[in-house]
Amino acid sequence: MIALQDRKLALWYIGVAYIAFLIGTLMGLLQVFIRNDKLQLPAWLDYYQILTAHGVLLALIYTTFFIFAFFVTGMSKSIGTFGPKVRLVSWIGFWVTLLGTVLATAMIVAGEASVLYTFYAPLMASGWYYVGLALFVVGTWISSFALIGHYRVWRKNNKGELSPLFAFMTITTIILWLIACLGVVATVLFQYIPWAFGWTDTINVELSRSLFWFFGHPLVYFWLLPAYIAWYVIVPKILGVKVFSDSLARLAFVLFILFSIPVGFHHQLTEPGISNFWKFLQVVLTFMVIIPSLMTAFTMFANFEISGRKKGATGLFGWFKKLPWKDVRFTSIFIAMAFFIPGGAGGIINASFQLNEVVHNTLWIVGHFHITVGTPVAMTFMGLTFWLIPYLTGRKFTKSMQILAFVQIITWSIGMLLMSTAQHILGLLGAPRRTAFSNYNNHPSAMEWFDGILTSHVTMAVGGSILFLSAMILIYIVAMSMFLSPKALKVEDQVEFPMAESDKTHTPKWLENWWIWIGIAFALIIIAYAIPLSSMIMHAPPGSEGFKTW
Amino acid sequence: MHLHKFEKVWLIFGIISLIVFLSIVGVTAFSHDHHPSGGMDTIDPEKVDQTAPFDNPGVTQIDDDTYQVAIVAMAFGYTAPELRVPAGKEIIFKVTSKDVVHSFTIDDTKVNMMVVPGQITTRAYTFEKPGKYLILCNEYCGTGHHFMFTEIEVY
Amino acid sequence: MSKNNEHDGLDLRGTLASVMVVGVIIVVMWVVVYMMYLGR
Known part of the structure; x- marks a missing residue:
């Protein structure tokens, strides 16, 4: 087991993550009923306020806090206990991140920030909302630097050696995050905050949107990569095999540093102010970032097949039956991976230049991120939660908890399948996202959306209700594992941190030369962004004043 | 960094598919004017x-x-x-x-x-x-x- | 890069078949939406 002080830090992160999860999923439940016209909110509460809270709490807060819990635990496990300086800086990072979270959430609750988590100008929230977001990012940076410091100590003590795979992947994710945040920090610090506090009168809208999406797309990879770490490093251990290929795993991760950032324009394909050339260039770069995911798909199936064949499976698909289905740590993550197949395929469609016109800002997109971040990422985190909390608290993951965990992931899968399928189809029919109930004056097209069995808001509501039930079961499991489950006094009751062995003997050393990857990443960013961003600044129209339209 | 021969087959298949997708959208966009909406004209939002x-x-x-x-x-x-x-x-x-x-x-x-x-x-x-x-x-x-x-x- | 390869001799036919299924899903979904695009 890792050091007590490191466990405490990780547990605080998880605690905040699941408080955010609890409130965020409740907001999700309210939404599906409002969209179904079955629920009228009291006058002091607005649909878009709830939607903002749902997005911020789940997509930003739950993910980020859980990711740091996972990183702290895994780094302590793979490269050793944190030194006093690393620990102090980590705690400072935690509290700053939490302060930012509380400030931003308070502004949402106060109705001063119903601007959704994309906070597009010139919708103008209270300046304190943006200060909260800035503190949140700065807090994660402090925590990131603590982890980098910890890693550097290890490198210094192990000269010439490649770091353990978990540490390598953590550092990759952190580098990605640090570079990605430059965009959002630039726009929040230099555009939104001076404007929202009235120090400047107007804002350059198109520039703020582009800087947001410079951050917005790698943000999704910041969620996805920790899930990939679990897929690459933890799943093989549960399957009883080694990491399929240490070098290919590392290569896939560095490709994400290169290609997940210079691609933000694919979120802006249908808007003015960016010429077709630059949009298409970033579409091409977006397609490059699909390649490491294709590599990952192969590695995952290879793990399954090698494990199954070791257990005596024969034939083309015999290995499938030999997978450890009764182990919820595995089954949860397997389902998460399965959801990522249509999720990833949908992502390719979204990024396909003019095809984006079919799906942009429709419910398809909502369906898309519920089967990318909402299940592949979130359910991987659930699959980790089941053992991570008992591992940290030294409690048992009891038989009854394991059964409950199965109920939880199965209900989540069913709920998500119903809801996201409905959303995908409704989106293709044209139903807009981020929109409260409206029948558009009984327009026949809008009425059609509500008709079918799958293509209805009813299916979405049923799906959403099942999801909420599942979320509450998870909260129960979390609370039990945190505070109430019996202590694991005997060694055989203790929960392990499954971390697969990885054979580094054939892995080239240059993979861990970070300056190469950071250098190429910045070169690609300059190629993709320098000219269009500077033209946005030089040919800017008169700026926009702030509006509070809620 | 050795790839299993099936992984090579898969990656070649995947990359060719991506190139085909890109070519279809790229060629139709730039030669048949199937661009998504956009434009570079600006205006004073208050006027x-x-x-x-x-x-x-x-x-x-x-x-x-x-x-x-x-x-x-x-x-x-x-x-x-x-x-x-x-x-x-x-x-x-x-x-x-x-x-x-x-x-x-x-x-x-x-x-x-x-x-x-x-x-x-x-x-x-x-x-x-x-x-x-x-x-x-x-x-x-x-x-x-x-x-x-x-x-x-x-x- | 090393010549001796830890993957030689592994039977990964099932893996190839599985990823190809993934590939077909990707292509089919893309073509469906492309057809919808052309139809609008």
Whole structure:
């Protein structure tokens, strides 16, 4: 087991993550009923306020806090206990991140920030909302630097050696995050905050949107990569095999540093102010970032097949039956991976230049991120939660908890399948996202959306209700594992941190030369962004004043 | 860094598929003008009403086969009187916003335009079938966002 | 890069078949939406 002080830090992160999860999923439940016209909110509460809270709490807060819990635990496990300086800086990072979270959430609750988590100008929230977001990012940076410091100590003590795979992947994710945040920090610090506090009168809208999406797309990879770490490093251990290929795993991760950032324009394909050339260039770069995911798909199936064949499976698909289905740590993550197949395929469609016109800002997109971040990422985190909390608290993951965990992931899968399928189809029919109930004056097209069995808001509501039930079961499991489950006094009751062995003997050393990857990443960013961003600044129209339209 | 031969097969298949996707969208976009909506024209968001073509929003016939439709979006509606256009003719939509970001999205068509204050979004489209098409805003713009819609009649 | 390869001799036919299924899903979904795009 890792050091007590490191466990405490990780547990605080998880605690905040699941408080955010609890409130965020409740907001999700309210939404599906409002969209179904079955629920009228009291006058002091607005649909878009709830939607903002749902997005911020789940997509930003739950993910980020859980990711740091996972990183702290895994780094302590793979490269050793944190030194006093690393620990102090980590705690400072935690509290700053939490302060930012509380400030931003308070502004949402106060109705001063119903601007959704994309906070597009010139919708103008209270300046304190943006200060909260800035503190949140700065807090994660402090925590990131603590982890980098910890890693550097290890490198210094192990000269010439490649770091353990978990540490390598953590550092990759952190580098990605640090570079990605430059965009959002630039726009929040230099555009939104001076404007929202009235120090400047107007804002350059198109520039703020582009800087947001410079951050917005790698943000999704910041969620996805920790899930990939679990897929690459933890799943093989549960399957009883080694990491399929240490070098290919590392290569896939560095490709994400290169290609997940210079691609933000694919979120802006249908808007003015960016010429077709630059949009298409970033579409091409977006397609490059699909390649490491294709590599990952192969590695995952290879793990399954090698494990199954070791257990005596024969034939083309015999290995499938030999997978450890009764182990919820595995089954949860397997389902998460399965959801990522249509999720990833949908992502390719979204990024396909003019095809984006079919799906942009429709419910398809909502369906898309519920089967990318909402299940592949979130359910991987659930699959980790089941053992991570008992591992940290030294409690048992009891038989009854394991059964409950199965109920939880199965209900989540069913709920998500119903809801996201409905959303995908409704989106293709044209139903807009981020929109409260409206029948558009009984327009026949809008009425059609509500008709079918799958293509209805009813299916979405049923799906959403099942999801909420599942979320509450998870909260129960979390609370039990945190505070109430019996202590694991005997060694055989203790929960392990499954971390697969990885054979580094054939892995080239240059993979861990970070300056190469950071250098190429910045070169690609300059190629993709320098000219269009500077033209946005030089040919800017008169700026926009702030509006509070809620 | 050795790849298993099946992994090579898979990656070659995957990469070729991606190249095919990109070629299809790229060639049709740049040679047949299938671009998504966009445009580089700018405007003062506070002087929209005084700036052509938005000083006179609505449908204007440009020549025998081309019509222009100028639309001003604002929370929570569109300034677009009498939207009637013929089928089979090229309609050039030009849209801008007087306040926050909106969209101008015509149901069941390729017209799905982001509307950004300070910018003019352009999209050419030819309706095939006559009928009344729903136009709605699919970018969150405030409390009344879901009441922001209108209609265009194609004859 | 090393010549001796830890993957030689592994039977990964099932893996190839599985990823190809993934590939077909990707292509089919893309073509469906492309057809919808052309139809609008």
